[in-house]
Amino acid sequence: MKIKKFAPYVIVLASIGLGMYGCKKEEPPIVKVDETTYDEQGFAIDIRMENPAYEEHTKGIMMFSHKKHFEEYKIGCGECHHDENNEPLELKIGDPIQGCIECHTIPGKWVKDSGKDKLDYHADAIHQNCKECHTTYNKENNTRAAPTTCVKCHPRK
Numbered sequence: 323m324k325i326k327k328f329a330p331y332v333i334v335l336a337s338i339g340l341g342m343y344g345c346k347k348e349e350p351p352i353v354k355v356d357e358t359t360y361d362e363q364g365f366a367i368d369i370r371m372e373n374p375a376y377e378e379h380t381k382g383i384m385m386f387s388h389k390k391h392f393e394e395y396k397i398g399c400g401e402c403h404h405d406e407n408n409e410p411l412e413l414k415i416g417d418p419i420q421g422c423i424e425c426h427t428i429p430g431k432w433v434k435d436s437g438k439d440k441l442d443y444h445a446d447a448i449h450q451n452c453k454e455c456h457t458t459y460n461k462e463n464n465t466r467a468a469p470t471t472c473v474k475c476h477p478r479k
């Protein structure tokens with residue numbers, strides 16, 4: 323298993339972060355529109371969801387508010403990150419993770435009669451994770467704040 327996939331980025335960015343913010347604490351974190359951004363601890367703030375395993379993305383690319391889900395919406399890491407037995411992971415900030423694609427390996431959406439499991443498909447695993455929680459949350463809170471329709475997540479190309 324290639325557990326350390328994201329580790330080099332996190333370490334490099336964390337050290338840049340520490341270098342830059344160690345002395346000037348009042349500076350805001352690096353913000354670069356439309357690219358994954360990191361806070362001073364190397365935690366991904368907003369993730370550009372454009373997995374390089376895809377030859378082509380048919381839908382608009384979204385920015386996923388990673389840090390907000392954890393900090394503002396109070397979603398634990400293990401609600402989204404699990405191990406090879408689908409057991410929720412207990413993570414700390416700075417821990418490396420395996421990308422979803424490493425286990426949900428086929429880029430794209432499930433093809434009927436493909437002989438494969440739906441969850442083998444990356445887009446289906448992602449959609450199931452995001453949409454199940456959003457649907458439940460909206461129902462319980464009588465709101466539509468958590469997006470469940472295509473265009474609310476995928477901006478028009």
Ligand code: HEC
Nearest residue numbers: 328366391392397398399402413414415417419421422423
């Ligand atoms: C609401 C779902 C969700 C929550 C909560 C969440 N993550 Fe993530 N995280 C993701 C997704 C989705 C990705 C992108 C993975 C991919 O593209 O394969 C990701 C990516 C990451 C990455 C790699 C970022 C990068 O691009 O370098 C790390 C590290 C990580 N998460 C750690 C954590 C930790 C630690 C917590 C808890 C403090 C956490 N995550 C909470 C969904 C979540």
Ligand code: HEC
Nearest residue numbers: 402403404405406407408420421422425441447448450451
């Ligand atoms: C280390 C391997 C591994 C990684 C990494 C991984 N998964 Fe999974 N995932 C699994 C396994 C194994 C299952 C169970 C498969 C089954 O039941 O057919 C699973 C099941 C799921 C399910 C169904 C959950 C349920 O309980 O019914 C969803 C949704 C899902 N994964 C989404 C994700 C997302 C999103 C990511 C990235 C943030 C991710 N997975 C990363 C291995 C992984």
Ligand code: HEC
Nearest residue numbers: 386387390395397401402448451452455456459467468469
């Ligand atoms: C366990 C619950 C949970 C999971 C899993 C989850 N979300 Fe959310 N999401 C929420 C909640 C709660 C809100 C906030 C609703 C509100 O503002 O009241 C939200 C809001 C959002 C929003 C709109 C506001 C914002 O922060 O940008 C987007 C976009 C979004 N989620 C994307 C995603 C994506 C993409 C995934 C899957 C990779 C995902 N979410 C997984 C709970 C979840």
Ligand code: HEC
Nearest residue numbers: 371372373379380381430431445448452469470471472475
């Ligand atoms: C909660 C947000 C969310 C919703 C709602 C959503 N998607 Fe996605 N979708 C994603 C994310 C995140 C990915 C993963 C992209 C990546 O990591 O490369 C994805 C991937 C895809 C992909 C594979 C990549 C591509 O662009 O070809 C397709 C196709 C897709 N979605 C279609 C849809 C359709 C159709 C709907 C509505 C029925 C929908 N999505 C609803 C977030 C969402």
